[in-house]
Amino acid sequence: MQRTTLMLGFAMATLSTCTLAAAAESPAAGRWDLTVMVGGRKVPSWLEIRPQDGKFAGTVCSEAGGIQKVGEVKVNGDKVEFKSDLVEKPDKFYFTYTATIKNNTINGTRKVAKDLKHPWENLPPGAKHPFIGLKFIPDADVSGTWKMDVGKDDKATLTLSQAASNISGKMTGKQAGVVGKAATQGAALTTTQAAEVAGAGEVTKAVLHGEALTLAIKEGEKTCKLEANVKGDVMEGTIEHAGGKPENFTAHRERKWGEPIKLFNGKNLEGWKTIDPPGEKANNNWKVVDGVLTNTAGGKNIVSEKNFKDFKLHVEFRVPTHGNSGVYLRGRYEIQVQDDAGNPTGAHNCGALYSRIAPSVNAAKPAGEWQSFDITLVGQYLTVVHNGQTVIDNKEIEGITGGALDSNEFEGGPIYFQGDHGKIEYRNIVLTPAK
Numbered sequence: 001m002q003r004t005t006l007m008l009g010f011a012m013a014t015l016s017t018c019t020l021a022a023a024a025e026s027p028a029a030g031r032w033d034l035t036v037m038v039g040g041r042k043v044p045s046w047l048e049i050r051p052q053d054g055k056f057a058g059t060v061c062s063e064a065g066g067i068q069k070v071g072e073v074k075v076n077g078d079k080v081e082f083k084s085d086l087v088e089k090p091d092k093f094y095f096t097y098t099a100t101i102k103n104n105t106i107n108g109t110r111k112v113a114k115d116l117k118h119p120w121e122n123l124p125p126g127a128k129h130p131f132i133g134l135k136f137i138p139d140a141d142v143s144g145t146w147k148m149d150v151g152k153d154d155k156a157t158l159t160l161s162q163a164a165s166n167i168s169g170k171m172t173g174k175q176a177g178v179v180g181k182a183a184t185q186g187a188a189l190t191t192t193q194a195a196e197v198a199g200a201g202e203v204t205k206a207v208l209h210g211e212a213l214t215l216a217i218k219e220g221e222k223t224c225k226l227e228a229n230v231k232g233d234v235m236e237g238t239i240e241h242a243g244g245k246p247e248n249f250t251a252h253r254e255r256k257w258g259e260p261i262k263l264f265n266g267k268n269l270e271g272w273k274t275i276d277p278p279g280e281k282a283n284n285n286w287k288v289v290d291g292v293l294t295n296t297a298g299g300k301n302i303v304s305e306k307n308f309k310d311f312k313l314h315v316e317f318r319v320p321t322h323g324n325s326g327v328y329l330r331g332r333y334e335i336q337v338q339d340d341a342g343n344p345t346g347a348h349n350c351g352a353l354y355s356r357i358a359p360s361v362n363a364a365k366p367a368g369e370w371q372s373f374d375i376t377l378v379g380q381y382l383t384v385v386h387n388g389q390t391v392i393d394n395k396e397i398e399g400i401t402g403g404a405l406d407s408n409e410f411e412g413g414p415i416y417f418q419g420d421h422g423k424i425e426y427r428n429i430v431l432t433p434a435k
Contacts, residue, residue, distance in 0.1 A: 027101050028056065028075045031399055033407040034133035036063070036110055038123070043278070044332075044407035045131070046399040047106075049073050049080070058082060063278050064402045066348065066355030078102060104135040136399070136409050138380055140211045140230040142167065146251035150239060158226075158235075158251060167206065171217055213237075232381030234394050255378070256435040257312065263304055263415060264429040266291040274300040277420040278403060286419060292318075293426040295325075295419040302417050303331065303405070309412035310434035313375040318425040319350075321367040325424040326354060329377050330413030331405035333397055335384060337424065340364040351386040354401045359384070359391030370427075378434060380409075 034045040046061040056073040062084075074081045078101045083093040094116050099108025110129040146158040156173030204223060205216040213235070215226040228237025233253040238246035263271060267288060274284045277300070285299040295302070308330065315327060319339045326334040333353060340350035341364045351359035351373075363386040365371050374385040377397075384392040400407050403418065417426055 026051070026056070026075060027078060027103075028073075028080050031136045032106050032133040033136050033399070033409050034106070034131050035407055036129050036131040038063075038129050038279075041279070042406070043129075044400055044404045045133075046407060047133070048399065049075070060084065061355075061400055061402060066402060067399075080106070080108070099131075104137070106133040106135075107131070133407075138210045139410075140208065140213070140379065142208065142213060142230055142235075144253045144255070146235055146253050148173070148235075148249050148251040150249040151247040154247075156249075167208065231396065232378035232394055234381070258433040258435050260430050260432045261306075262429070263306075263431055264293050264427070266427070269293075269302075271305050272302050273305055274302050274419075275405075275416075276300055280420070282420060289425075291427065293417075293429070295417075295422075295424045298420050298422045301419045304414040304416065307331075307412040307414050308431060308433055310378045311376075312432040312434075313377075313415065314372065314428065314430045315375075315426060316370055316372045316428045318370050319367055320423050322422075323367060323424055324418075324421040326403070326418040327373060327375070328401075328403070328405075328414075328416040328418070329375065329382075330411075331416055332400045332407070332409065332413055333377075333382070334401040334403060334418070335373060335375060337418075338364075339367040341366045351384055351391045353382060353384075353392065353395075353397065356398060356401060357382070357392055357395050359386065360393070361389060361391055363387045363389040363391055372428075 028049045029051055030049065032047040032049070034047055036043040036045050043063045045063060048059040049056055050058070056075050058070045058073045059067060060070060061067050070082070070084075080097070080099045080101060082097050084095045084097070094113050096111045096113070097108060099106050108131055110131055112123050112125060112127045112129070114125040141162060142160045143162040144160065146160070148156040148158055150156055154173070156171055158169065158171045160167060160169035204218060205214065207214040211230045213226070213228045213230055217224050217226065219241070222242035224239060224241045226237065226239045228235045228249075228251070233255050235251040235253070237249060239249050240246040265271070269286065269288065274286055276282050283299040285296045286302050287294055287296065293302075313329070317325070317337055319325070319337060321339055323339045325337040327337060328334050336348065336350055336352045336354045338350040340362060343349060343362060343364075345359050345362045346352065347355050347358040349359060349362065350364040351362075365387060371387050376383040380397045381394050382392055382397050383390065383394050400409065405413065405416070415429070415431065417424070
């Protein structure tokens with residue numbers, strides 16, 4: 001995505017009696033999925049507020065453009081205030097945000113400055129845009145069979161079942177044991193009943209908070225403790241036996257996949273619909289040419305009619321000289337498509353999660369050649385293989401990117417291709433959903 005963007009800088013404010021610990025415990029700290037009402041239109045946005053040196057800093061994603069790291073955010077109890085300014089006039093504010101936080105919700109107003117013109121939308125000076133948002137708290141799913149590599153040579157298998165608020169399971173191998181039944185209360189997981197399995201043992205404590213998993217697995221007369229972070233289909237942490245030292249482990253889930261779905265039939269636009277770019281009206285220039293999904297000029301974007309949550313996606317694309325497009329996952333996260341052969345890597349280059357995660361290498365081919373993405377998205381963790389090279393390896397997606405259809409990150413969403421920048425071609429679009 002290449003578009004005039006907002007450069008966001010928050011107004012400086014001094015927080016009286018604010019310490020680093022108090023900032024970390026503030027209800028304002030966290031990631032917020034926002035929806036802004038602009039002239040009757042719902043505009044997705046995103047905000048992160050984080051403690052920094054006893055105060056608060058922030059990051060914002062507006063309805064278009066990139067992610068902007070910013071300076072201090074003014075927080076006073078449950079009240080939040082900050083300002084943003086345009087890149088063309090960094091000394092003048094364009095938006096003023098004021099909000100109130102209650103529990104995990106945020107409500108407020110975004111006010112347009114009276115003396116500045118928006119670079120891509122004709123917003124009335126002084127207009128007020130109400131917004132509402134939810135704090136995004138990752139909700140890991142630990143179900144499945146996890147193959148563990150422990151220390152240098154040991155291996156084990158951890159099998160977990162998670163149905164609604166209950167988790168049960170067992171561990172086999174050198175670290176043998178049984179995970180008893182447990183029930184969630186909000187974000188915390190606490191044991192309610194231990195499993196009785198002869199010669200195996202039981203859980204004395206089990207906590208799942210967001211992506212952090214703790215299991216206490218009794219092995220005979222002893223207890224081992226497992227602590228890990230769940231990162232999609234990867235679990236990393238430590239396991240400690242009674243009287244022993246913690247050993248590092250990495251576990252990979254044996255993911256089960258459904259049947260592949262051909263999203264594009266090579267004949268027509270069945271299964272797809274076109275939409276205008278954010279805040280604009282555009283012509284539809286999408287058609288099928290010789291079995292290829294082709295956008296002949298800048299215009300509307302195109303979106304799959306079906307929604308998906310966790311999946312593998314194979315897609316092939318051909319970019320003209322200076323071409324620019326994007327593959328959006330769940331309609332919210334853009335993988336950049338761009339004429340980038342030979343360029344330095346960066347968060348705005350081909351294969352990047354736009355403005356958020358740079359590819360580790362530049363795997364782009366020259367303009368006019370067919371290229372491929374093989375993308376895996378599980379929870380908030382992303383892997384991108386570009387032309388056979390892994391350029392993003394199970395990295396966390398922190399929030400939406402510019403041009404997102406919505407900010408409902410707890411839900412699935414469509415695949416969509418950006419068509420508002422110019423000519424682009426796609427083919428062999430196959431999605432395999434996770435079971």
